[in-house]
Amino acid sequence: MDNAMLYIRHAELTRERVPSFQAYPFDLPVIRSFNRLAFQKRVTFLAGENGTGKSTLLEGIAAAWGFNPEGGTLNFSFNTRSSHSSLHKYLRLAKGVRRPRDGFFLRAESYYNVASYIDQLDEEPVEPGEPVKSPLIKNSYGGKSLHEQSHGESFFSAFVHRFGGQGLYILDEPEAALSPLRQMSLLVRMHELAEQQSQFIIATHSPILMSYPGADIYLLEGEGIRPVTLEETEHYTVTKAFMNDRAGMLRELLGDGGKG
Structure with missing residues (x-):
């Protein structure tokens, strides 16, 4: 590209x-x-x-x-x-x-902190004489406060609802x-x-x-x-090695405590 x-x-x-x-x-x-x-x-x-x-x-x-x-x-x-x-x-x-x-x-x-800031903005009152308040910011994140969701749910709400x-x-x-x-x-x-x-x-x-x-x-x-490449990263090689030989890796890491 x-x-x-x-x-x-x-x-x-x-x-x-x-x-x-x-x-x-x-x-x-x-x-x-x-x-x-x-x-x-x-x-x-x-x-x-x-x-x-x-x-x-x-x-x-x-x-x-x-x-x-x-x-x-x-x-x-x-x-x-x-x-x-x-x-x-x-x-x-x-x-x-x-x-x-x-x-x-x-x-x-x-x-x-981002979630708290969104709640803070949504909770701010409209001052007398000001126009009607804009739609709540949380509506762009699925309509529910990010603090009322699990950490993973709040992350995923941004990906699905906020990213346009x-x-x-x-x-x-x-x-x-x-x-x-x-x-x-x-x-x-x-x-x-x-x-x-x-x-x-x-x-x-x-x-x-x-x-x-x-x-x-x-x-x-x-x-x-x-x-x-992905295969060259330690993240990939270590994860693959561990899952392919979990018992052996645990014995290596934990000694006798890795038996079982």
Whole structure:
């Protein structure tokens, strides 16, 4: 695919503007060596071990686009705790020829705050003399407060009801609250939206999600980022090895405690 048709064509670190590569987040090995990440497909995955910087990089891309660092749509401006890095200030995004009609930044760790912000906005009274209040925001998430749903249900409500197509969707570990069956359902929804001219950039540990056909997978490791196949990821090989020889793996991990 011609990446000019994608909403984000590449993300580039303006290294000459970075004040110091000895301070966070620029001291992270992957960020310290980062130059440019190109996007070629409608679905791109960032994979890597905990602490490699994939969530930091994803957050930087989302904030550089204009999303609230805690998540939500471009219209969400709440700030529960300023824990995001300054990386977005030093990222330059090359945008495609089209603008998305929709967008969402989903962060597993702060989705509770997004749900609270939606409830807060819906509960604000209409001031005297103001027009009739607009439809409740929760109607765009299935008509039920996200706090009245399980964590997994609230995640999936966003995917099914809020994501409307022709959108830029940046997702940080969306599998965190989803069962394997729900992860497969998310694959179906992703495909529907990708067919509707949407672009996904996803940081994940899930081999199920990374199985999406034709997607690009970038592995963050050591001091670099490189393209890999699903079968080359540790997420896939470890999961496969464990399920193929569960008893042997448990004996290896637990010693005598793994007998049975």
